[in-house]
Amino acid sequence: MLLVGATLTSASALTYARGDVRFLRFGYWTLLAVGLPAYVLMRIGAEWMASREGLNDEGASEPAWLVIGYIVADLGLLLFVVALVAGGFGIRRLGQGKGSALLRTAMILTIVLLAAYVFAVWAMAGKPD
């Protein structure tokens, strides 16, 4: 929930920044300072729950919702890191009047991540066969 909230805030700030440097920084730092620790917490919590419920035991069946959760978490991390790197370079180049394309990339990736998280929550709550 913290991760989704941080991603929502970051995506909204980057979308509505309208070139405002301070606001672009706010969007990026929200992703880095709130989103990244939230991701680590989510991943540790998810692994702990899976281990406690015996979902990772040898021979245990892998339900679709668990597979969806892992795919979104792991592929999501890749997108998350790319968004952070692109946003980081974008923020550094803002002083030279550049970096807007990189920040737009970070914005698009955060929106994609947000959609993926909503899908994962739906799958993990509804547990489709």
Next chain:
Amino acid sequence: MVLDDWILAFHVLSAFAMVSALVLFWILVLAVRDVDTVDQTLAYGRVMRVGTPVVMAGVVGTILFGVWLAVALDRYRLWDGWIVAALLLWALGTWAGMRADAEYRRPVVRAEELRAAAHQEGQPGELRALNRSPAGFRMHTISSVAVILVLVDMIWKPGA
């Protein structure tokens, strides 16, 4: 997935929407504490406007789908202690959240007035004081604590 599974999924998605919006509002509450300009206040106000429909969807969805599940599933009753506690906490959280929203809307309205009057800045410290809003902070804290207690209640279902 049968209908009840879909309802449960929407109930959980609504809870995610509510808490995600609360997180968004917390980030904004902390970020605007030193903001004293019209432009910055309006910029943060635009992000606040994203959070408002999200939190409303969460508030309406959690109660609607939650009550549906309590009525539809044989193992739960609407008058079970943990469900009554959740309903009361939900009401407290919603009331406090609405009060917080009204408080944090004031600096945005004032900034819009200043912009309409072609003043880029109000009295020094005026917008900062409105953005800091101790009453808004208090209400947002109450709302967040109530929502966290609802989550704890929903996950552990004491007495169920």
